[in-house]
Amino acid sequence: MTLHAPYDADNIFARILRGEIPAVKVWEDDHVLVFMDVFPQSEGHVLVIAKTSTARNLLEIEPEVLNRVVAATQRTARALEKALKPEGFQIMQLNGEAGGQTVFHLHFHIIPRWSDRSMKGHGHAPMAEPAVLKALAERIAAELEPAG
Numbered sequence: 001m002t003l004h005a006p007y008d009a010d011n012i013f014a015r016i017l018r019g020e021i022p023a024v025k026v027w028e029d030d031h032v033l034v035f036m037d038v039f040p041q042s043e044g045h046v047l048v049i050a051k052t053s054t055a056r057n058l059l060e061i062e063p064e065v066l067n068r069v070v071a072a073t074q075r076t077a078r079a080l081e082k083a084l085k086p087e088g089f090q091i092m093q094l095n096g097e098a099g100g101q102t103v104f105h106l107h108f109h110i111i112p113r114w115s116d117r118s119m120k121g122h123g124h125a126p127m128a129e130p131a132v133l134k135a136l137a138e139r140i141a142a143e144l145e146p147a148g
């Protein structure tokens with residue numbers, strides 16, 4: 001699969017956006033959806049996606065949509081930092097199968113990090129319990145600053 005294949009309207013995130021499969025939401029607005037990664041590489045692993053774009057990757061995303069996704073990533077990271085008190089966090093954004101991407105709807109990962117906790121490998125983390133994810137999502141959402 002190349003970086004330039006057509007958008008698959010049945011990819012998992014498109015199906016989440018259409019409400020066809022469940023996701024534990026942190027917050028959303030008309031433009032973005034922020035939800036818990038169901039295979040978290042660390043506690044509080046969050047995904048940020050655009051609702052309005054069918055860009056598969058960073059090469060394709062419209063600049064104004066990218067601005068919204070990045071702003072949503074920062075807003076979420078600020079709330080996550082207050083809620084979960086990580087010592088650091090990683091922003092991950094993978095492009096193309098050879099780049100490690102597995103879901104072909106552009107997204108940013110926020111992966112909280114603690115110096116005494118190891119991070120699970122990408123694609124090697126077990127599925128989390130929905131109730132655990134819901135509790136984390138509620139803690140993060142409670143710390144969101146008003147939208148700018």
Ligand code: 5GP
Binds near residue numbers: 023036037039
């Ligand atoms: P990528 O490999 O494309 O950068 O990241 C895709 C992410 O989506 C992975 O971290 C994976 O754990 C997550 N993921 C895959 N399937 C689902 C799903 O059905 N629900 C949620 N919430 N996350 C998923």
